[in-house]
Amino acid sequence: MREKLFIDGRWVSPAKGGTFEVIDPASEAIIHRAPAGTADDIDLAVRAARQAFDHGPWPRMTGKQRAAVLRRIAEIILERKQELARLEVMDNGKPLPEAVWDIEDTAGCFSFYAGLAQEMDAKPEEVIPLAEPRFSAKVVQEPVGVAGAIIPWNYPLLMASWKVAPALAAGCTMVLKPSELTPLTALELGAIVEQAGLPAGVLNIVTGLGPDAGQPLSEHPGIDKIAFTGSVPTGAKIMAAAARDIKNVSLELGGKSPFVVFADSDIDKAVEWIMFGIFWNQGQVCSATSRVLVEESLYPALLERLVAEAAKIKIGNGLDDGTLLGPLVSRGQYEKVVAAIERGRAEGATVAAGGGRPPGLNTGYFLEPTVMTDMAEDNFVWREEIFGPVVCVKSFRDEAEAIRMSNDSRFGLAAAVMSKDRARAERVARAFRAGIVWINCSQPTFTEAPWGGYKQSGIGRELGRWGLSNYLETKQTTTFESEEPWGWYIKE
Numbered sequence: 001m002r003e004k005l006f007i008d009g010r011w012v013s014p015a016k017g018g019t020f021e022v023i024d025p026a027s028e029a030i031i032h033r034a035p036a037g038t039a040d041d042i043d044l045a046v047r048a049a050r051q052a053f054d055h056g057p058w059p060r061m062t063g064k065q066r067a068a069v070l071r072r073i074a075e076i077i078l079e080r081k082q083e084l085a086r087l088e089v090m091d092n093g094k095p096l097p098e099a100v101w102d103i104e105d106t107a108g109c110f111s112f113y114a115g116l117a118q119e120m121d122a123k124p125e126e127v128i129p130l131a132e133p134r135f136s137a138k139v140v141q142e143p144v145g146v147a148g149a150i151i152p153w154n155y156p157l158l159m160a161s162w163k164v165a166p167a168l169a170a171g172c173t174m175v176l177k178p179s180e181l182t183p184l185t186a187l188e189l190g191a192i193v194e195q196a197g198l199p200a201g202v203l204n205i206v207t208g209l210g211p212d213a214g215q216p217l218s219e220h221p222g223i224d225k226i227a228f229t230g231s232v233p234t235g236a237k238i239m240a241a242a243a244r245d246i247k248n249v250s251l252e253l254g255g256k257s258p259f260v261v262f263a264d265s266d267i268d269k270a271v272e273w274i275m276f277g278i279f280w281n282q283g284q285v286c287s288a289t290s291r292v293l294v295e296e297s298l299y300p301a302l303l304e305r306l307v308a309e310a311a312k313i314k315i316g317n318g319l320d321d322g323t324l325l326g327p328l329v330s331r332g333q334y335e336k337v338v339a340a341i342e343r344g345r346a347e348g349a350t351v352a353a354g355g356g357r358p359p360g361l362n363t364g365y366f367l368e369p370t371v372m373t374d375m376a377e378d379n380f381v382w383r384e385e386i387f388g389p390v391v392c393v394k395s396f397r398d399e400a401e402a403i404r405m406s407n408d409s410r411f412g413l414a415a416a417v418m419s420k421d422r423a424r425a426e427r428v429a430r431a432f433r434a435g436i437v438w439i440n441c442s443q444p445t446f447t448e449a450p451w452g453g454y455k456q457s458g459i460g461r462e463l464g465r466w467g468l469s470n471y472l473e474t475k476q477t478t479t480f481e482s483e484e485p486w487g488w489y490i491k492e
């Protein structure tokens with residue numbers, strides 16, 4: 001576990017020498033003291049990234065040359081897969097097979113953007129047809145400059161890759177500020193890019209607390225773009241900070257995503273996807289389908305089955321064989337989720353399953369998979385993101401009501417629908433006001449497809465070619481091709 005920040009290709013102690021505790025959420029033990037970067041370190045990192053962008057080789061390389069480094073990063077990640085996955089479990093709590101999957105996806109993300117970097121060489125400029133024959137115009141895309149990335153703790157290394165890989169592919173340089181709850185694998189990424197031969201200053205990694213390191217990064221005049229994933233209140237602060245010097249901003253924020261299940265659905269498949277939609281990663285997933293809407297005639301049988309299956313989920317340390325639900329990431333998150341359940345109950349909801357600490361697990365931030373029912377549409381748990389293994393289930397009468405209830409949210413990140421009637425599923429999918437829609441499943445995410453939300457769920461899209469565009473500026477060049485004088489001021 002690393003004790004230094006990664007700035008300008010070197011491992012350096014934080015300017016103020018501080019550390020913060022890294023806690024294993026399964027044992028509550030302090031497993032590391034990570035370097036606490038502050039404004040001075042952020043300033044150093046931004047200067048290094050600026051120098052690397054303005055004068056270094058990275059933005060001037062061909063896409064193919066950048067792709068070679070990105071592919072090497074992916075290879076090293078895969079070589080270190082088991083070790084990185086175990087670090088992720090100790091830091092975040094998730095079950096080991098999920099962490100292994102995350103690490104594979106992280107490597108996949110670097111490989112995917114290596115491909116896009118290489119493709120950029122094939123279309124260096126686009127000629128734009130003009131109605132005016134005396135002029136020609138062409139468009140090129142260029143890296144946006146120095147990017148700042150601030151990321152959350154739910155998929156620590158994977159969330160880093162969603163920003164680092166496209167930024168590097170585009171030719172940007174970057175300062176990455178991981179979450180203080182999960183700094184371990186992000187610091188390893190420093191060692192990985194070093195080994196892969198990334199030039200000094202292209203990626204700088206500063207761990208630290210949000211207000212001490214994240215805020216100075218979002219306010220720093222030396223960065224051109226800020227990319228953030230996290231909560232809505234922090235997203236609003238970052239946007240306000242960026243407004244001061246009109247930084248380019250992309251935001252991936254929260255959600256309260258619906259899952260509409262029609263009565264013609266296969267009950268086994270519906271329960272399986274509902275559970276995957278909310279219990280995977282302990283429900284700490286921005287796109288978690290935390291509101292389940294079931295057509296009236298299926299509701300009683302589905303609820304009974306869901307409650308029975310939720311009770312069978314094996315809860316424990318993410319490193320133990322067979323664990324399907326680990327602890328929540330931190331004491332703070334555990335307390336927040338428990339308080340949300342209590343508030344929901346106080347406002348009239350029923351806890352149909354779970355709702356408390358699993359018997360026998362007295363240490364660690366463990367919470368039973370929880371199913372809540374009978375809440376009004378204005379109940380806190382129906383409206384607000386809980387970010388834990390808590391699913392709210394309600395019935396609906398018809399398609400129109402399901403669509404109305406689904407879209408009645410300030411969020412619009414994701415939505416899911418299940419039905420054997422494909423035309424109806426497609427119709428509902430089109431009616432959802434959300435950026436990510438699943439039919440007959442919930443949560444599968446592919447690097448090739450765009451990711452992001454409507455409404456208060458964010459601005460912009462990550463992943464796919466959309467993710468690359470986040471880090472590109474568009475430049476048009478117009479040329480006067482005629483030998484004739486322009487003749488506006490000076491007449492012949």
Ligand code: NAD
Pocket residue numbers: 150151152153154177178179180208209210211213214215216218229230231232234235237238252253254255285286287385387413457458
């Ligand atoms: P958070 O907003 O508390 O923290 C996210 C990051 O912002 C952390 O690195 C933190 O240190 C930093 N930060 C905190 N205060 C800051 C400030 N004033 N200025 C700059 N940076 C600051 O969120 P979290 O608790 O880490 O993550 C949970 C939230 O993230 C949930 O609401 C969830 O919906 C959202 N999330 C969204 C997505 C998505 O793709 N849309 C993915 C994961 C998580």
